[in-house]
Amino acid sequence: MLQNHLQLTCNTMSTHTHLSAAESLITAQGGRVTRTRVAVLEILLAADQSLTHDEIGLALAEQGIKHDRVTLYRTLDWLVESGVAHKMAGDDRARRFGVAASGPHEHAHFHCDRCGKVVCLEGLQPAVAVNLPGGYQLDRAELVLHGACPTCGKGA
Amino acid sequence: MLQNHLQLTCNTMSTHTHLSAAESLITAQGGRVTRTRVAVLEILLAADQSLTHDEIGLALAEQGIKHDRVTLYRTLDWLVESGVAHKMAGDDRARRFGVAASGPHEHAHFHCDRCGKVVCLEGLQPAVAVNLPGGYQLDRAELVLHGACPTCGKGA
DNA sequence: GTGGTTTTGCAACATAGTAGCATTTGTGCC
């Protein structure tokens, strides 16, 4: 899980010009580098799976970063809008967020039906664009695979 | 308030042995044939797209069928549990429901990003089961295509 | 440091879905 080392990631005022990956991404999008944005993005970058708003909020709290529920929603929305993160709807009614590491919208997700975890499968590209009925214009395809993740599969 | 036309759509007690498709489906699942279930299922059968809980409730009201929000949730849940209908999460936070006409879980959906409509594409089968990382067990694949439906595409 | 704009935090609201329980309604049986 996430450590709570409290390692004072607030280096926006430091004399070093050292920029973390998160900070670079944010400035590249023309946004201001704020405590919340950096922390949220770092959490997403460090995570190997999609996280819900709630999970991210919890991680923020563990790092001692004070934040508001609404701010987190807006931060996540901004990240999605900027193309840095992507949003996806699961079977439960909570949306999950992850960093869009590869192409803009071209990767599949795996949803574990037992533990509810969602991971990104970068290597998979759905072979669609096939027999779509006439008149439909395809923008992007979203592929969600359901089943058991390695952890849950072993237990069975 | 609700009209009191009370047009007695109750044909479960009629002398005919005429059973609608909806009624047959319900009894086949070992469920009771109730006003709400028959009406909901007929609405879903008649629809050429997935409907939200809200849209179904509206359709029920238009037919003068008194119902409760909670009952509708439970009815839909029962239909999904019985395998008669299927549930899918869209980009908005409302779940959509449709009848599972073909196989149990093996068809794709098309989501129109302009009008929000969701239709079932029975003919499409995602060609997955490919390079899934080791340890993952695949149960089913859910493919959602995003783009413009024929109606919205023409306008562009 | 100062000023101006972006973000945040707060409170209140809105929507989607769930839980418990008393009442009603289908259904099998006589």
Place this chain on the structure above:
DNA sequence: GGCACAAATGCTACTATGTTGCAAAACCAC
């Protein structure tokens, strides 16, 4: 047809998720 019993409904209240408006604070350029 009438009865009994379980399933389904309807009601109220509640939780969870997400949104809006606005004043205060933080960020960044100068």
